[in-house]
Amino acid sequence: xxxxxxxxxxxxxxxxxxxxxxxxxxxxxxxxxxxxxxxxxxxxxxxxxxxxxxxxxxxxxxxxxxxxxxxxxxxxxxxxxxxxxxxxxxxxxxxxxxxxxxxxx
Amino acid sequence: xxxxxxxxxxxxxxxxxxxxxxxxxxxxxxxxxxxxxxxxxxxxxxxxxxxxxxxxxxxxxxxxxxxxxxxxxxxxxxxxxxxxxxxxxxxxxxxxxxxxxxxxxxxxxxxxxxxxxxxxxxxxxxxxxxxxxxxxxxxxxxxxxxxxxxxxxxxxxxxxxxxxxxxxxxxxxxxxxxxxxxxxxxxxxxxxxxxxxxxxxxxxxxxxxxxxxxxxxxxxxxxxxxxxxxxxxxxxxxxxxxxxxxxxxxxxxxxxxxxxxxxxxxxxxxxxxxxxxxxxxxxxxxxxxxxxxxxxxxxxxxxxxxxxxxxxxxxxxxxxxxxxxxxxxxxxxxxxxxxxxxxxxxxxxxxxxxxxx
Numbered sequence: 001x002x003x004x005x006x007x008x009x010x011x012x013x014x015x016x017x018x019x020x021x022x023x024x025x026x027x028x029x030x031x032x033x034x035x036x037x038x039x040x041x042x043x044x045x046x047x048x049x050x051x052x053x054x055x056x057x058x059x060x061x062x063x064x065x066x067x068x069x070x071x072x073x074x075x076x077x078x079x080x081x082x083x084x085x086x087x088x089x090x091x092x093x094x095x096x097x098x099x100x101x102x103x104x105x
Numbered sequence: 106x107x108x109x110x111x112x113x114x115x116x117x118x119x120x121x122x123x124x125x126x127x128x129x130x131x132x133x134x135x136x137x138x139x140x141x142x143x144x145x146x147x148x149x150x151x152x153x154x155x156x157x158x159x160x161x162x163x164x165x166x167x168x169x170x171x172x173x174x175x176x177x178x179x180x181x182x183x184x185x186x187x188x189x190x191x192x193x194x195x196x197x198x199x200x201x202x203x204x205x206x207x208x209x210x211x212x213x214x215x216x217x218x219x220x221x222x223x224x225x226x227x228x229x230x231x232x233x234x235x236x237x238x239x240x241x242x243x244x245x246x247x248x249x250x251x252x253x254x255x256x257x258x259x260x261x262x263x264x265x266x267x268x269x270x271x272x273x274x275x276x277x278x279x280x281x282x283x284x285x286x287x288x289x290x291x292x293x294x295x296x297x298x299x300x301x302x303x304x305x306x307x308x309x310x311x312x313x314x315x316x317x318x319x320x321x322x323x324x325x326x327x328x329x330x331x332x333x334x335x336x337x338x339x340x341x342x343x344x345x346x347x348x349x350x351x352x353x354x355x356x357x358x359x360x361x362x363x364x365x366x367x368x369x370x371x372x373x374x375x376x377x378x379x380x381x382x383x384x385x386x387x388x389x390x391x392x393x394x395x396x397x398x399x400x401x402x403x404x405x406x407x408x409x410x411x412x413x414x415x416x417x418x419x420x421x422x423x424x425x426x427x428x429x430x431x432x433x434x435x436x437x438x439x440x441x442x443x444x445x446x447x448x449x450x451x452x453x454x455x456x457x458x459x460x461x462x
Contacts, residue, residue, distance in 0.1 A: 029232040045242050046232055047249030050225055058258065070231040 014044055014052040019061065019076060019084040026065060026075035029053075056080070118145070119157050124166065124181055124189045131170055131180035134158060161185070165215070170223065180223070183211045183230050206238050213243065216250040220259040274438030278378055278431050285385050285427035291420025292392065375438070382435050385428040392421050 008015050021027060021035045033044050053074065056062045061080030065073045076084070119141070126132060126140045138154050158179065161167045166185030170178045181189075187208075210233050214226055236242070253259055396417060403414045 029228060030235050033232075033236070045245035046229060046236060047242070047245035047247075050229060051249050051252055054221075054225070054253075054256075054258075067228065070227045072228045 008052075008055055011048070011052045011055055013042075014048055015056055015061075016084075016087055017042060017044065018049070018052055018056060019080055019087075022062060022074060022076040023081070023084060026073045028071040028073040030071070032074075117157075119153070120161055120166075121189065123157060123161065124185050127167060127179060127181040128186070128189065131178045133176040133178045135176060137179070168219070168222075170219075183214070183226060187211075203234075203238075207234060210238060210243070210246065213246050213250065216247070217253050218256075218259040221253045271438055274434045275374075277434035278382075278438065281427045281431035281434060282381060282385075285424050285431070288420045288423030288425075288427060289388070291416050291423070378431075378435055378438070382428065382431045385424070385431055389421075389424050389428050392424060396421055 017036045017040055018032060020039075021032050027035065029046070029049060033046075033049060036042055036044050053062065057064060057074075059079075061077060061083055062074045063077050065075060067073075122141045122144060123137055126137055132140065134154060137158075141154075158167070162169060162179070164184075166182060166188055167179045168182050170180055207230070211230065214222065214229065217226070233242075
């Protein structure tokens with residue numbers, strides 16, 4: 001992965017999942033967790049989720065919207081979409097190389 | 106009245122009105138009084154409002170926000186919200202077990218820094234109410250609290266009164282001394298069992314040579330009854346100090362002579378603390394060396410005195426921990442003292458010393 005990528009450290013994975021989850025529309029915390037579990041099988045705990053959310057928000061990759069009834073939805077920003085695209089590109093490369101090498105042996 | 110009060114103490118009418126007002130958003134004391142008096146003419150005495158606010162803050166139902174203005178704003182906390190809903194008799198959407206779990210969770214959330222909580226607490230609680238909370242969730246929350254605490258983003262310049270810090274440092278240190286003494290006590294029983302350096306039950310060979318080598322270093326100190334006596338005395342002093350020194354560090358109050366005396370006292374205390382902590386560290390080191398040297402002999406010792414190994418290990422670990430805590434308390438106290446000295450008595454002395462996190 002790129003170096004400058006994420007001094008997100010141990011939150012790199014959750015951040016990717018969150019960005020992917022928000023890519024098709026804004027969601028609040030619980031919906032995000034459900035969605036992530038559904039498409040990736042990862043059970044994200046609330047503590048980790050909010051730590052990742054805080055970091056993403058600080059980078060300007062997601063944005064918090066008006067809270068309704070204590071639940072606050074988040075949406076991905078333009079910068080966040082760019083970052084997500086880049087990450088997915090790298091991952092895609094890894095996936096294809098990996099599959100290529102496995103099938104060739 | 107009609108409803109069962111599940112919270113400690115009753116939610117009095119003034120308290121309830123304040124909480125209800127705060128549900129709409131944070132307010133300062135003046136705004137609160139105006140808002141409440143529109144409903145009921147309660148706070149005719151100016152002191153009453155502040156008394157109720159203090160009590161609510163103590164219970165953790167409201168929280169003071171940091172603000173630049175001279176008047177502090179308050180916001181309602183999650184526990185406060187629960188109290189209000191309780192009083193209003195709103196049927197709890199959660200079942201009994203979940204409610205208890207939520208109380209635990211809310212208590213854990215209080216470990217997060219205030220900046221974080223102002224921003225995220227409400228939504229976090231809403232999420233957790235829906236979520237199936239497990240042990241791992243709780244653990245994850247705790248780790249998150251540590252992570253948030255370490256985050257420089259949430260550090261703010263707090264008007265921290267160094268006195269409080271000094272006090273807690275002193276408590277920590279004296280507790281560490283007592284703990285150390287306990288750890289040392291485990292070691293002293295060793296000599297009753299006769300495994301000091303002059304024990305005759307080991308046969309000649311490499312092991313005993315090693316022991317004698319180390320024997321020169323260590324147990325002459327540990328086995329010395331004098332050391333035990335000194336540390337017993339110190340532990341006693343520490344315990345006494347904890348009781349008496351509740352109003353310690355009065356420091357820098359008007360009179361110059363008092364200031365000088367208190368500064369000197371502070372200096373003396375610091376030197377004593379340094380000395381003791383140094384001694385603790387030294388003892389830890391040589392105990393550690395001794396332990397390593399005698400490690401191979403333990404199977405044989407255990408034949409004679411079962412449980413020695415655990416006892417010595419436990420004692421050593423306790424001593425180590427106590428030393429670390431004492432060191433930490435020493436550093437913390439030194440920083441606090443520096444803050445206190447730096448504050449000139451001419452300006453606002455102790456109240457507003459700015460400290461980073």
